[in-house]
Structures are given as structure tokens and as C-alpha cells.
Amino acid sequence: MTIEQELVKKLRSSNLRPTKQRLEICRVLFDRQKTFHFTISDLAQILNEKSKNKISLATIYNTVDVLKSKGHLKEISINSDKTFFDTNIxxxxxxxxxxxxxxxxxxxxxxxxxxxxxxxxxxxxxxxxxxxxxxxxx
Amino acid sequence: MTIEQELVKKLRSSNLRPTKQRLEICRVLFDRQKTFHFTISDLAQILNEKSKNKISLATIYNTVDVLKSKGHLKEISINSDKTFFDTNIxxxxxxxxxxxxxxxxxxxxxxxxxxxxxxxxxxxxxxxxxxxxxxxxx
DNA sequence: ACAGCAGTTTAGAATCGTTATAATGTAGAA
DNA sequence: TTCTACATTATAACGATTCTAAACTGCTGT
Incomplete structure (x- = not known):
């Protein structure tokens, strides 16, 4: 299965349609070798640099929240300033x-x-x- | 040493003058048998119920922050909704x-x-x- | 292929916890 | 008691997150 197909599968299994915004988000999150630890603002910044048409913060929050609730992302608590997520589930x-x-x-x-x-x-x-x-x- | 003296000592060792607001806060925090896990809003609510003249949120935040930085309270991270503190250091x-x-x-x-x-x-x-x-x- | 609808995206407003501000009050030294 | 540095306060500001409602789009049935 190609990476792209994996991403689509991940979205579908979360009851999310594989829209271009969501795929873009998933590429940043899951198309990498090492575990990725991030905050929403890290992710938003990467997405802004990466793609020409920017993705709304609301979409980023929604997608990450659903991926988390479906078990594709994990929330980690270290300090309370910001919410961290982990692609290592x-x-x-x-x-x-x-x-x-x-x-x-x-x-x-x-x-x-x-x-x-x-x-x-x-x-x-x-x-x-x-x-x-x-x-x-x- | 009486409890009240302990509380004064705790404040002085944090370079805080033992004002009536701070003492009231410390009584809630430290004059108890068991470890106390709380959020700022828990603490504010208890203080409001307990005493007639209410203590400003700003004072509560400031006092807890200083007590934490001086090691009399510990911050604990479980989920990221709210900041929890622990009197068990x-x-x-x-x-x-x-x-x-x-x-x-x-x-x-x-x-x-x-x-x-x-x-x-x-x-x-x-x-x-x-x-x-x-x-x-x- | 395409119409229609349910689901999606978006900007901006709203909310909530926390921090900063600046005016007023007070502990404690002299 | 007086004075000054420190405290308290209400309120404004801030930043992360959630909500809203209008515009948009993937997908199913035809």
C-alpha cells in the first residue's frame, strides 16, 4: 500500500473524508520516519510553510481532535502551557x-x-x- | 510550632509577607491531613465559600505561582485542560x-x-x- | 455525467484560563 | 506614627481553543 493510500485509510477509518486539507495535514503528521511530537501551532506553521494555500486553524484543530479520538494520535502532558501530541501511539x-x-x-x-x-x-x-x-x- | 506559625514560615521563606489573603490561601492548601490536588478554580471556589471577603483571582494566581517556584507546591500534568497542583512535593x-x-x-x-x-x-x-x-x- | 445533500472548510467571533496593568491599600521598619 | 516598598484588586489584555454560520465540495444515486 502506498503512503498516500495509508493516509486515506487512516482518514476513512476515522470517518473523515479524505479532503485535500486533511491529506495535507496527514502527510505532515504521518509521512515521516521518526516519531513526531508537536503542538497545534507547530503543525500550523509547518503547513503554512509547506503549502501555498493555507489551511484554517479550525480545520487543523478539528482534524487533530478526531485523529486523536480515533487513536491515530496521542496527547501527551508534560507541562501545561500547551497541548502536545505524539504520532507514536x-x-x-x-x-x-x-x-x-x-x-x-x-x-x-x-x-x-x-x-x-x-x-x-x-x-x-x-x-x-x-x-x-x-x-x-x- | 503551631500550624499558623508554619504557614507564616512557609510564606516568609518564599519572600512573601504573611498577609491575611495569603494566610487564608495557605490554610486551605496546607492545613489538612491528606495531599491536596487542585486547580486554581478549585482553590478560588473553596476560598469564596470559606471566607466572607473574597480574594481576587490575581492574588490566588500570584501566590500559587510563587509557592510553586519556591518548591512548596508541585505542578502536575495529566491532561492539558487545566493546570493541576499538588501539595505533596x-x-x-x-x-x-x-x-x-x-x-x-x-x-x-x-x-x-x-x-x-x-x-x-x-x-x-x-x-x-x-x-x-x-x-x-x- | 451531474444534481443534491451531507459533510467540510473557513474567517471571525466567542470563550476560558492565565497574565499584565495601574490605582489603591497595608505590613513592617524606623 | 509615618513612610515606603510590597500587596491587593478590578479590569483589561492575551493566547489557546472552541463555536458559528455561511460558502464550498466529496460522494452517492440517478
């Missing part, structure tokens, strides 16, 4: 570089196995994610 | 109940020891915190 962990505000993914194989020894009655664990904050020594 | 972990949006603390003794097997060159780990999302089974 697997259960994974983050390094947060306090000096540069950069995020780096890491996976279960990079951490010792985590066992939670306490539970909340009547509740089931849905996810376990670790946030490691790092900074320069000085 | 120790390194600890959270359960987030997706059904009720409630937060519960848990500590290192409630989890297996965590070893990070990867590192970021030139950076030092400042904190490791785990977020466990839980929800009803159905």
Missing part, C-alpha cells in the same frame, strides 16, 4: 529535556519491568507511562 | 481515574524499583514519575 515513555524542552521517546525495553503493587478497587490499569525529566548537571 | 506517582478524573498518590514502595537503561548524553536524571491510568472494566 504505542504505550511508551518519555524523556523531557528541561533545558531545551525537547521530548524523546523510550520503550519498555529501556526500563526495568514495572509492577504496581497497589490497586484501586474496581478499577483496571489502562496504561503505565513514565516521565523522566533530565537536565544539564550544572 | 515529594517525588511520587499518580493514579488517574479516567472515569472520575480523580488523582491518587502512590509512592516508591508501591511500585517495583525503576531502572532506566538508556540515557541522554550529558544530561542527568532529575526525576522519574509514573502515571497509571485506571478505569472501570466495562
Amino acid at each position: 504505542s504505550n511508551h515513555h518519555h524523556f523531557f529535556n528541561e533545558n531545551t524542552n525537547e521530548l524523546t521517546d523510550f520503550y519498555d525495553e529501556d526500563i526495568s519491568q514495572i509492577k504496581i503493587k497497589k490497586n484501586i478497587p474496581g478499577k483496571k490499569i489502562k496504561s503505565v507511562e513514565v516521565l523522566v525529566k533530565v537536565a544539564n548537571n550544572n | 515529594s517525588n511520587h506517582h499518580h493514579f488517574f481515574n479516567e472515569n472520575t478524573n480523580e488523582l491518587t498518590d502512590f509512592y516508591d514502595e508501591d511500585i517495583s524499583q525503576i531502572k532506566i537503561k538508556k540515557n541522554i548524553p550529558g544530561k542527568k536524571i532529575k526525576s522519574v514519575e509514573v502515571l497509571v491510568k485506571v478505569a472501570n472494566n466495562n
Whole structure:
């Protein structure tokens, strides 16, 4: 399947018609090798630089919201200034570089196995994610 | 030392004069047995109910910001709608109940020891915190 | 192919949390 | 008590996000 077909499929599976705006957004999000961490304004800026006819902010918000609710994007909370999203939707962990505000993914194989020894009655664990904050020594 | 003296000390150590508004805020925050998780609007509402003369939102924001920057409060990021604060400033972990949006603390003794097997060159780990999302089974 | 409609995009207004402003009030040192 | 630097306040400003309603378009049925 070509990338373009993948993108269309992703949109259709979210009950979104593959319009040119949405495809443009999806290309930025998903047509890349590495995980992409972004805010709406990052994305809007990239889209503006990339294409001649600009896409309305409302469309960007709507598309990202739907992609998120359908599980194609994940929201990550590091600080509360802005909402970050992640194209890596697997259960994974983050390094947060306090000096540069950069995020780096890491996976279960990079951490010792985590066992939670306490539970909340009547509740089931849905996810376990670790946030490691790092900074320069000085 | 009485609670009231503790509160005054906490304010003075933050370079804040112990005014009646600030003391009122600190009583709500720190004069309690259990950890308190709150948003600014939670706090504002409690303060309004509690005392006759209401405290300006600006004062609440300023006081909380300073207390946070001086390490008497901790900011926690769960979702990005609102900024949450925590009176528990120790390194600890959270359960987030997706059904009720409630937060519960848990500590290192409630989890297996965590070893990070990867590192970021030139950076030092400042904190490791785990977020466990839980929800009803159905 | 194309008409028609449901779904989409858009600019701009509205909203909400948070921060800034500037006038008035007050804690605390002398 | 007086004075000054710090605090408080109401309100304005701001920025991210959501809403609105009018114009536009993909897609289905013909």
C-alpha cells in the first residue's frame, strides 16, 4: 500500500473524508520516519510553510481532535502551557529535556519491568507511562 | 510550632509577607491531613465559600505561582485542560481515574524499583514519575 | 455525467484560563 | 506614627481553543 493510500485509510477509518486539507495535514503528521511530537501551532506553521494555500486553524484543530479520538494520535502532558501530541501511539515513555524542552521517546525495553503493587478497587490499569525529566548537571 | 506559625514560615521563606489573603490561601492548601490536588478554580471556589471577603483571582494566581517556584507546591500534568497542583512535593506517582478524573498518590514502595537503561548524553536524571491510568472494566 | 445533500472548510467571533496593568491599600521598619 | 516598598484588586489584555454560520465540495444515486 502506498503512503498516500495509508493516509486515506487512516482518514476513512476515522470517518473523515479524505479532503485535500486533511491529506495535507496527514502527510505532515504521518509521512515521516521518526516519531513526531508537536503542538497545534507547530503543525500550523509547518503547513503554512509547506503549502501555498493555507489551511484554517479550525480545520487543523478539528482534524487533530478526531485523529486523536480515533487513536491515530496521542496527547501527551508534560507541562501545561500547551497541548502536545505524539504520532507514536504505542504505550511508551518519555524523556523531557528541561533545558531545551525537547521530548524523546523510550520503550519498555529501556526500563526495568514495572509492577504496581497497589490497586484501586474496581478499577483496571489502562496504561503505565513514565516521565523522566533530565537536565544539564550544572 | 503551631500550624499558623508554619504557614507564616512557609510564606516568609518564599519572600512573601504573611498577609491575611495569603494566610487564608495557605490554610486551605496546607492545613489538612491528606495531599491536596487542585486547580486554581478549585482553590478560588473553596476560598469564596470559606471566607466572607473574597480574594481576587490575581492574588490566588500570584501566590500559587510563587509557592510553586519556591518548591512548596508541585505542578502536575495529566491532561492539558487545566493546570493541576499538588501539595505533596515529594517525588511520587499518580493514579488517574479516567472515569472520575480523580488523582491518587502512590509512592516508591508501591511500585517495583525503576531502572532506566538508556540515557541522554550529558544530561542527568532529575526525576522519574509514573502515571497509571485506571478505569472501570466495562 | 451531474444534481443534491451531507459533510467540510473557513474567517471571525466567542470563550476560558492565565497574565499584565495601574490605582489603591497595608505590613513592617524606623 | 509615618513612610515606603510590597500587596491587593478590578479590569483589561492575551493566547489557546472552541463555536458559528455561511460558502464550498466529496460522494452517492440517478
